[in-house]
Amino acid sequence: MSISEASVKKPVTALLVFIILSALGVYSIFNLNVDMYPEIDIPYLIVYTGYKNAGPEEVEASITRTLESSLSGLSGLKKMRSQSSTGLSLIILEMEYGTNLDAAANDMRDKIDMVRSYLPSDADTPLTIKLDPSMIPIMHLVLKGQRSSDELYDYASDIISPRLEQIDGVASAMIMGGRKKTINVDIPRDRLDAYGLTVSQVAQMIGAQNIQATGGNIKSEQLSYSVKTDGKFKSIEDVRNTVISYAMASSAGGAASGGIKKILLRDIADVYEGHEDGSTAAYLDGESSIMLLVQKQSGKNAVKTAANVRAALKNITESLPGDVEVIESSNTTDQIKRTIIEVFKSITEGMILSIIVLLIFLRSIKSTVIIGLAIPISFLITLFLMFLRGMTINMVSLGGMLIGVGMLVDNSIVVLENIFVYRERDAKPSVAATLGAQEMITSVVASTLTSICIFLPMIMLSSRLGFMGQLFNDLAFTIVFSLLGSLFVAIALVPVLSAKYLVLGKSSHINTHTLFGKLNRALGIFFEKMDGAYASSVRRILRHKAATVVVMIFIFLGAIFGAAKVGFIYMPEISSDTVTVKFELPKGTRLEVTEAYVQQMESIARQEIKGIKFSTVTAGGDSMLSSSATTNEGSLTLTLYPKAERQKGWDTDKTAKDKLRPYFTKFPGATITFGTNNNDTANSGISIDIKSNDLSLVAKTANQVMNLIKTQAADVVNEVTCDLEEGLPQLEIKLDRNRMYELGLNVASIGSEISGAINGLRASRYDDGGKEINIVVRLPEKDRAKVTDLDLIYVRNNSGTRIPLSNFAHTVKNTAPVTIFRENQSRIAHVTVKQVDGLSLGDVQNRIKDLIDKNILMEDDLNITYSGDLADMREAIMNFLAIIIMAIVLVFAVMASQFESFKSPFIIMFTIPLSFIGVTAIYGITRQRFSIMTIMGVLTLVGTIVNNGIVLIDQINILRKRGRALDDACVEAAGNRLRPILMSTLTTVFSLIPMAFFPGEGSESMQPIGLTIFGGMTFGSMMTLFLMPVVYNLFNRKNERARVKELKRIEEENA
Structure with a gap:
């Protein structure tokens, strides 16, 4: 017993099944997580190793290279990058997509443990981190x-x-x-000199008198008492009253000889509540x-x-x-909520447009209701399956539902049409529903499989697509779920409704005096004339088959030429209600200077940009990529009013960036980059990768490349940045080791004393009502403001003698390398370029490559390569092409199985390349550019465009088996299948109008998919209607001649 027969025999059970599935779908709506994009695993592992006070070159030599050598053999490693900066080694491991990150992280820790003994003893234990989008x-x-x-x-x-x-x-x-x-303890230099003290000594004495210690237990006859010594500071006065011991020297700088004396901290220092x-x-x-x-x-x-x-x-x-x-x-x-609402609106609009198309063609409210129910019920089933799979409601998954809107009714149309055929033969409703649905099960299953199987290669090879593979998985699964839901509705629900609850009426019973009756009659006349005109057109085309084919070949070649002119970008730009401007000043810039810069930028923005809701400014910050505060960096974020609240003349994120870029790029000494919350990573530009083991050669070449692009390619780029920063201004203290040895000094104590005098030493922590506050001992600002103040810092040697720094060291001004970048164990610099909006990535990169090839002298140890969006795009295109070829093979296999023939599927496959004509045309008309999302649209198009060909060729085969002549079979089949093909095509393309031409705020990235399917389906369906009969006729002329010859022979024999 088939599903259709069972549902008709047990209608209550069938309806209950769909009611339960719909209820589960409603439940899923309120329990699915909501986000802008699907949850994506970023395959990056990070190794973070601190090495206090070590310079970049020392960090690279003693830590980074050692760890890189060990980690290079990690299974699944795609690329290894590293940054060696002052006091920090950072290694970023890019793993292949699909790698088990937990297992890889464990392997990484094992490899680090194997070389841990080779790292400097005073280096921190390497910290491993998995990168998380959250x-x-x-x-x-x-x-x-x-x-x-x-x-x-x-x-x-x-x-x-x-x-x-x-x-x-x-x-x-x-x-x-x-x-x-903080509790600041500022000790003037003259008081330290007067009492023979150093900053570190005072810090140690404060810490020793702010402790709480346990003293064991004392047992009495019945109880045991724990003993606690409470020496913690209770107030700031306790800090001021700390006893400081000192030994007076017989002469300045000499050894202690006057005995130990005591004084309170308040007598030598200014102790007060302050801030870091x-x-x-x-x-x-x-x-x-x-x-x-x-x-x-x-x-x-x-x-x-x-x-x-x-x-x-x-x-x-x-x-x-x-x-x-x-x-x-x-x-x-x-923004997530607004985008999701916009996509939901597009889905609703697509549903309404599809139902209107159905009503026009079916001319029956009852039939339209039956078929129209397939859309919401299929969506609810889809949501339930998404919930079971752990997916989220996001722009991509909803985009898949929107793409499926028009396709959801195809199976129901086919089934209901066949049921109606049986009804017109006077079959009982239940018999018509059962037989009509059973006959079409094979056809609708095959049609659904052709649409579903195209996504199988993508799901299988998603790891090769990387980020895009994870993104498109949600799209693929959503379309597959919705099509499976529509198939189930067509073979289980449509028969029940047509047989038991919405009995079909005949058009002849409609009252022609009502408005609906008049409209129905007019549409009937129109469709009859359309059928006749189309059949006549097909017959005329069949008389000029060669000319028709030649014309189509020229049109196809023109489309290929036009496609080359369209241009290609990686991802479409998404609108946002925020604009972020990040800038970087030279290393070593003080926070106050950075603040002044960013405040000036904000002032310009508020003058030039209309429609700012908020403007936020940040200067400085702590970064995991640096061992120190990044006081030279800042950002300006403009929060604009959303589209719904935006008044006429107010700026969008795009116009705001266009207005601000000419002002900000002229800021002296600043590197400026623009972005938004939505697509900072989607368009990373072109990266020029300069590799050499000679760091000076890398730096020199990077500067040459930047200057070359800024002077000779300024018309095609708007941002040029380099990660190899200028040297950090540095005061290097040169130590005389022989003199140090004579004086009984060591490097560790010298470094600690200098750091304490300038930055301060954390002596202890003060409990302020449950909040721990640092007690910081240091020189006051006036005693550490000048370079010459360094010479006056005293260090105590092993015998307790205070010795000024000037006795064994001198200070030199120079610059130090800020960060040494490496990639796959080779030193590297990245010059990043962002092209002007509207220009092709490939054209811009070719222009830059030509400039570099002509003007940069390639030395033996120098290598320049290109990465970024274009390289990622080319890799993705090659992977997608492999997936599309696999999808086409699968579609062909499904059709060959359905027809039990290789010829018919081969004929139908002609619709695929011809549909690309429509894709190129629609992109040219709308002045859009191809992107990765276009390829996803093409993949979806492959599985949908062939369905109309299947319907037409199947009908021609049936008529030929009934004895029709080849030309007559082609013409009659075309006339019979015109309306179903138009209905299927128009429900699909009309449902895509909101996505293709009116994308909501934030959902622009899905527009290329809608445009691609819209253009391909529109033109491809025209080709199916007019060219398929011609191609079929050409491929079957030989058989037709043989058939005619055989008929003549039989006639002659009978005569």
């Missing part, structure tokens, strides 16, 4: 009020951040701007503020997490003074 903040909160930034920082660190981190889904709330509170030296600063709309970056936990729903934060902020703000407020300056989930 590290990107989902919200930016700004704390502002009529308070100092230090007070605001205290509110942020004491109240807001801890409470935010308790919220479900929040991983961290990192603070930017302001400074941590600032390394970050934040501003909102020009006012100093504190920013909190909220990161979600891995695997958590970003939208729900942001909603939880918003709800909690209402209670948190009640704990703050009335003049202090928390402002949400940026929330990426708002």
Whole structure:
């Protein structure tokens, strides 16, 4: 018993099955995570090793190279990059997609352990990290009020951040701007000299008198008492009253001879509540503020997490003074929600357009309702299957549902049409439903398989596509789920509804005096005339087969030529309501200078850009890529009003960048890059990779390449940056080792004393009501402001004698390499170029390559290669071409199995290359450029365009078996199948109109898929209707002549 027969015999059971599936789909809607893109595993592992006070070259030689040598044999390793900077070695391992990262991380730790003994003894233990996309903040909160930034920082660190981190889904709330509170102990140099002390000595004595120690247990007759010595500071006065021991020297700089004396800390130092030296600063709309970056936990729903934060902020703000407020300056989930809503709107609009097409062709409300139900029910089944697979509701998965809207009704149309044939033969409703559905099961299953099998190679080879493979997996699975759902609806639900609940009426029974009746009659006349005109056209074309084929060949060649002119980009640019401008000043730039730069940038932006909701500024920050604060870096983020709230004349993210770029690129000494929240990584530009073991040669060549591009290719590029930074200004203290030996000094104590005098030493921690505050001992600002102050720093030797630095060292000004970059164990620099909008990546790279080839002298140890978007795009295209070829083979195999013939599938396959004519045409008309998303559209097109050919060729074969002549069979089959083909095509292309021509905010990346299918289906279906009869006729002329000859022979014999 078939599924159709069982459902007709047990309609209540069948309906209950679909009601349950629909309910599960509704349940899934509220329980699926929502995000902008699918959850993507980024196959990167990071090894982070600290080596305090070591320079970049020493870090490279003693740590980076050792670890690289061990890690180079890691299974699944694709590329290894490293950065060696002052005090830090950072190795980034790019693994092949599909690699088990947990297993790879374990192997990596084992390999590190094998060489751990070869690393310097004073280097930190290497820290291994797996890169996680959830590290990107989902919200930016700004704390502002009529308070100092230090007070605001205290509110942020004491109240807001801890409470935010308790919220479900929040991983961290990192603070930017302001400074941590400290207890500062500033000891003037003259007092240190007067009492024969050093900074490190005082720090040690403070730490020794701020401890809490256990003293064991004392047992009485009944109880046991634990003994505790509480020497912790209770107040800042306790710190000031710390006893400092000193020994007076007989002469300045001599040995101690006057005995041990004591004095209170307050007598030699200024002890006060202060703050650490600032390394970050934040501003909102020009006012100093504190920013909190909220990161979600891995695997958590970003939208729900942001909603939880918003709800909690209402209670948190009640704990703050009335003049202090928390402002949400940026929330990426708002863009996610707007994008998802826009895609849902497109799906709804596509459904409505498809149903209108059905109503026009079917001219029956009942029939339209039956078929139209396939769309929402198939979607609900799809959502349930997505839930079972652990997918998310995102722009890509919803895009798959939108692509499937028009295809979901095809199976139901075929089944219902055949049921109606049986009804017109006066079969009973249940018999017509059963037989009509059973007859078409093989056909609709084969049709569905041709649409589904194209995605099988992509799913199988997704690891070769890398990031794109993971992205498109959601699209593929969503389309497959929706098509399977529509198949199930067609063979199980449509028969039930047509037999039991919505009995079909005949068009002759319609009252022609009503508006619907008149419209129905008019449409009937129109379709009859259309059928006749089409049949006549096919007959005329069959008389000029050779001319028709020649014309199509020329059109196809023209399309190929036109495709070359369209241009290719990696990914379409996505609109956003934020514009981010990142800049970098020369290394060593003070935070105050960086602040002034970024505030000037903000001032220009507020003058030039219309429609700014918020402007946030950050200067400085702590980076995992550096061992020190990056006070030379900053960013300006403009939050624009969303499209729905944007007034006429206000700027978009694109116009804002175009306006600001001419101003910001003229800032002296600054490297500027533009981006948005959505596609900073989608368009990374062209990377010119300069390799050599000679670091000076790499630096020289990188500078030559940058200058060459800036002067001779400025018309095609708008950003040129290099990761090999200029040398860091440095004061190098040259030590006289012989003199040190004579004086009884060692390098470790010298380095510690210098660092303590300038940066301060953390002597201990002070408990301020449960909050630990650092006690920092240092020289006051006035005693460490000049280069000559270094010579006056004293170091105590082994015998306790204080010796000035000038006795055994001198200071030299120079520059130090900031970072040494390596790739696959070779030194490298990357010059990154971003092309002007509208230009082809390939053309720009060829222009740059020609310039470099003509102007850069290639030395023996120098190698220049190119990577970035174009290289990634070419690799992706080659992988996609392999997938498309595999898909075409699978489609051919399915059709060959259905027809039990190789000839018919071969004829149908002609529609695939001819549909590309429509793809090229639609891109030319809309002035869009090809992208990776276009190729995904082509892959989807391959599985859908052949279905119309299957319907037509199958009908021709049937008529020929009934004895029709070849030309007559082609003409009659074309007339019979015209309306089903048009109905199937128009439901598909009309449902794609919102995606192809009116993409919502943030969903522009899906537009090329819609355009590709729209153009390919429109033109490909025309080719099916007009060219397929011609091609079929040409391939079967020989058989037809043999048949005619045989008929004549039989007639002659009978005569």
